[in-house]
Amino acid sequence: MYRFASTNTVAMEALQSEDHRNLLDIIDKLRSRGVSRYVDLPQIVVCGDQSAGKSSVLEAISGLTFPTKDNLCTRFATELILRREVTVAVNISIHPGPERSPDERQRLNTFRAEIDLTQPDLQKVVDEAKGVMGISDFKVFSTDILRVELSGPYQPHLTMVDLPGLFRAGNREQSAKDAKTVRKMVRAYVKNPRSIILAVVSAKSDFALQEITEMARELDPKGIRTLGLITKPDALDAGSDSEAAYVKLAQNEDVAFRLGWHVLKNRDYQMRDASSAERDEAEEIFFRSGVWTTVNPAQLGVKALKPRLSDVLKDQILRQLPALVQDIEMEISSTESQLRLFGSPRTNVAEQRRYLLQVSRDFTALIQAAVDGVYNNSFFGSAKTDDGYRKRLRARVQNTLTSFCEKMRQQGKQRIIVDTTSDEEELALDEISRAEFVDLAKERIRRSRGRELPGTFNPMVIGELFVEQCTPWRGIASNLLSEILGLANEILKLIVDHVAVQETASGILSVIRGSLEPFKSDLEVKFKELLTPHLEGHPITYNHYLTNTVQKVQEERRRKSLEKQLRTIVGHEEFASGRHVSIYPTRILEQLGKHIEVDMERYGGELAVDYMEAYYKVASKKFIDDISVLAVEWCLIDKLPTLFPPEAILDLQDDEVAHIATESDSLSLERTRHRQKLTTLEDAKSDLKQLDIHRTLGLPSPPPEAFEQIHSDNESEGLYEYGQTSLVEQAQHEEPSGRIEIINTGETELDWEPKLKKKKKK
Known part of the structure; x- marks a missing residue:
């Protein structure tokens, strides 16, 4: 031991x-x-x-x-x-x-x-x-x-x-x-x-x-x-x-x-x-x-x-x-950050303008990082926290646009067309059976008839059906516009509050929001510009996806019809068994002939609905991308780093600079207090670092x-x-020496738990 x-x-x-x-x-x-006031x-x-x-x-x-x-x-x-x-x-x-x-x-x-x-x-x-x-x-x-x-x-x-x-x-x-x-x-x-x-x-x-x-x-x-x-x-x-x-x-x-x-x-x-x-x-x-x-x-x-x-x-x-x-090191870092926020004393216009230039540089660097999605700066905090996520502009924009895409997919149609196999099947309020929708299209074709032959339809019918279907787009786009502008305003305020002294933050934010107004107007105009062709124009596309979709839909419908006829011919159980079955081709042809649509107006209605749904897919995908790229990104997000450039500070009049950046007496006292705190903490750190830990x-x-x-x-x-005396007892009973040696006899590891022994009776 x-x-x-x-x-x-x-x-x-x-x-x-x-x-x-x-x-x-x-x-x-x-x-x-007074270090205990801080740690x-x-x-x-x-x-x-x-x-x-x-x-x-x-x-x-x-x-x-x-x-x-x-x-x-x-x-x-x-x-x-x-x-x-x-x-x-x-x-x-x-x-x-x-x-x-x-x-x-x-x-x-x-x-x-x-x-x-x-x-x-x-x-x-x-x-x-x-x-x-x-x-x-x-x-x-x-x-x-x-x-x-x-x-x-x-x-x-x-x-x-x-x-x-x-x-x-x-x-x-x-x-x-x-x-x-x-x-x-x-x-x-x-x-x-x-x-x-x-x-x-x-x-x-x-x-x-x-x-x-x-x-x-x-x-x-x-x-x-x-x-x-x-x-x-x-x-x-x-x-x-x-x-x-x-x-x-x-x-x-x-x-x-x-x-x-x-x-x-x-x-x-x-x-x-x-x-x-x-x-x-x-x-x-x-x-x-x-x-x-x-x-x-x-x-x-x-x-x-x-x-x-x-x-x-x-x-x-x-x-x-x-x-x-x-x-202490953390408090020093926090105090230094606060002093950087206070900036140098601002007793005249030159010092005030210099302060605003520094704020401009810091603001531009942070907003650019937020736009780029580079979150290395301590300002952005941790993604694990709500506060950290609030400051991550690119992440929030991406997630907002993803949510917009999902809303367009789930809520973008005025009526959801569903295939039903029974007249008794209950539908949701925003759902309509395909048969019923085809009847509506058929009536629309009948009332819009021009010189086209029976079984065909006026091309304007597709546009009318499409406009009715995309009615919810306006509300969804309006909500997105509000969300994006809200995100922008929130991140701007957070960054200004971080880089500027509180008493100057409101003035600086006012200048920035003034610069934001043209971007906001451009964004609103772009939203309207991208939405109008879909709600007020006529369908235009040269994307082959349109005809591909129509053909696939019709082919799928014919496949289902053929399957239905085959089930009728061979029986449902036999069809489902997967066993080899022999049938005459003439029977298939006879059965299919019974299901040829003889109502030319209904045939035209079905075709119009197919084209409208195919065009809706093409148009909605394009609208989502255009709103995300041409509007949100290029009209607003990409321009945020230009809101408060150093050039804008140089263009400000002296009275404007003084109005924004004049230093109050209370702030001057705060700066003095933080400088004293920093000195106290740095001295404390120096004292602690000088301790010879090993010797102590x-x-x-x-x-x-x-x-x-x-x-x-x-x-x-x-x-x-x-059996192993504690330091306290040694101090009471042994003679002074000034140092302690530990002798390892190789039996056990050092154990600080005292072991009790009974004192033997003499």
């Missing part, structure tokens, strides 16, 4: 090495610069119900005395930054909230407070901070953060954010509305997927009724990033069900968190004036007796909690570092499972030692 070795046996310094400190310092620097940063958030003992927890960890007024809610978050140094030092400041104005930020940044390091009580500092933040009856809570930086020889490398305590009912000092505000503030921190939730639970009340437990399970349903902390265990009656329940909770057997639970004994009233050392000694004595001896000692007391929290935070930072860098890691970072509660068997006496 693997075992750990060191030059001087690994101690706390291995965990809290200079690399460890640098890692936390960089994250703290990012937070102090989520790894952090430990200390949260719990009011009177759960959060202040005592922070005091035990840092040695500072935090305000502990039981029924008064803290009005802001407090960031506690602890670092190991030879000398003791404290620095207290305020980090302004995101909504603060530049003047307010400057005023808050100048805040400094001092405390007596011999009696480090923060109550006075908190009161001063409330005054500077402007907290009063009118402003109950603040998004400003009180930042307390404390260094000393006994401090861990650790950063935590203490949040106001949760409460449900109001009183004179805090209302029900305040409770909602606190809940909203805590949720904002806890829902950060990179936050480690230090959920403080008081043993004085049922943990299931404490709001932080419910919130942690809601926002971290798998319990991956929550570490539970039980306080006030001395308030439990020895041997009671409540004590047993909390021991079970501490052993991760009830509410299971991946990081497990820890137990801390708070300073009680009798020890209110005791020193930190006395407090820690009393805690150790408490945990060496009673039921708590059955709990893993690595989960008890502040001495175990400090390195455990430090290690949890370090691991969370290392685990999140690649994704954090990626998020030094050792494979343990997964969260390393902190899971390990259960003993029923025979255990409660005294544990690890």
Whole structure:
């Protein structure tokens, strides 16, 4: 198996090495610069119900005395930054909230407070901070953060954010509305997927009724990033069900968190004036007796909690570092895109015209890509999304024309002529039997008769029948015209909104739509031009498809007639059997002779219907292609890239340019804000990239499972030692060295899961 070795046996310094400190310092620097406004940063958030003992927890960890007024809610978050140094030092400041104005930020940044390091009580500092933040009856809570930086020889490398305590009912000092505000503030921190939730639970009340437990399970349903902390265990009656329940909770057997639970004994009233050392000694004595001896000692007391929290935070930072860098890079890209959209400052006509020229170039490039169907630009997004598909003009035009073709095929005929074998067969409202339609054609021929011989027909009859059949074309074409113009207008607006600043987009779009009007008129004229010959002219075609279709239709009809006669002669069963049958040709001829059409007008009607249907096929195919190519493509789509060329910008008068592109004060402020954001993000990226990851890691970072509660068997006496010691325990028991070596004995792979052993009795 693997075992750990060191030059001087690994101690706390291995965990809290200079690399460890640098890692936390960089994250703290990012937070102090306001990077957390743009991306989520790894952090430990200390949260719990009011009177759960959060202040005592922070005091035990840092040695500072935090305000502990039981029924008064803290009005802001407090960031506690602890670092190991030879000398003791404290620095207290305020980090302004995101909504603060530049003047307010400057005023808050100048805040400094001092405390007596011999009696480090923060109550006075908190009161001063409330005054500077402007907290009063009118402003109950603040998004400003009180930042307390404390260094000393006994401090861990650790950063935590203490949040106001949760409460449900109001009183004179805090209302029900305040409770909602606190809940909203805590949720904002806890829902950060990179936050480690230090959920403080008081043993004085049922943990299931404490709001932080419910919130942690809601926002971290798998319990991956929550570490539970039980306080006030001395308030439990020895041997009671409540004590047993909390021991079970501490052993991760009830509410299971991946990081497990820890137990801390708070300073009680009798020890209110005791020193930190006395407090820690009393805690150790408490945990060496009673039921708590059955709990893993690595989960008890502040001495175990400090390195455990430090290690949890370090691991969370290392685990999140690649994704954090990626998020920062994405924000940088987004901010750069927004700054490109803002363009350079536009304080005069020359700068304004230069801005419009750039918009023109960007617009033309994107609309040309949309027309060509080349969707490489990030503007077009993903075809998997509705938003991405909306921007893909060529795809939408193609699909719209395909739909138009399908509508012409299914809905283009006024009456659908169907062959029926029975007079009782029901037809749809838009259907008509061939026999009935031939009768109508026969009547039309009779009323249009000229000098043609019986059995023939006036050629104008085909035109009249065709015009009636293609009546729906006008409505279908009109709908297509509206759809295509709608697509064009939509893509134009989307592109303008993408390449132009919002306050100039409407003016630019107005110019573009003005240029679009002639194309729109040409398109409408072309639609009418292509539709009119079919609805008002007479049939003209030189396509041999016409006669081919007529011949095929008539040949198919004769084949069916012959089949019918053969079935009559040989019988239906014999015909269907496929067996060899002998018949006399004269019988076939006799049978066919009985079905020669002697009604010359009806014969002419059938022939006219055949020609009309054949011509309809020829004309509809041509109409679909002409509308798609000559109208949609050449009158509109192909011309879209010419709508807003650079030449048009040069032709604009100065007053027109100023009207469109004058920059507002608000936009100027937005540009400044985005430039500051970009600088902040680029500095953050640079800081993170400078981290020597390999040196910082030094050792494979343990997964969260390393902190899971390990259960003993029923025979255990409660005294544990690890076959493979965790980093936290090494830090507590071994001497400092500053580095860690991993020695492979070749037996097993490295396993971060601690293995429990019973300690042998002497």
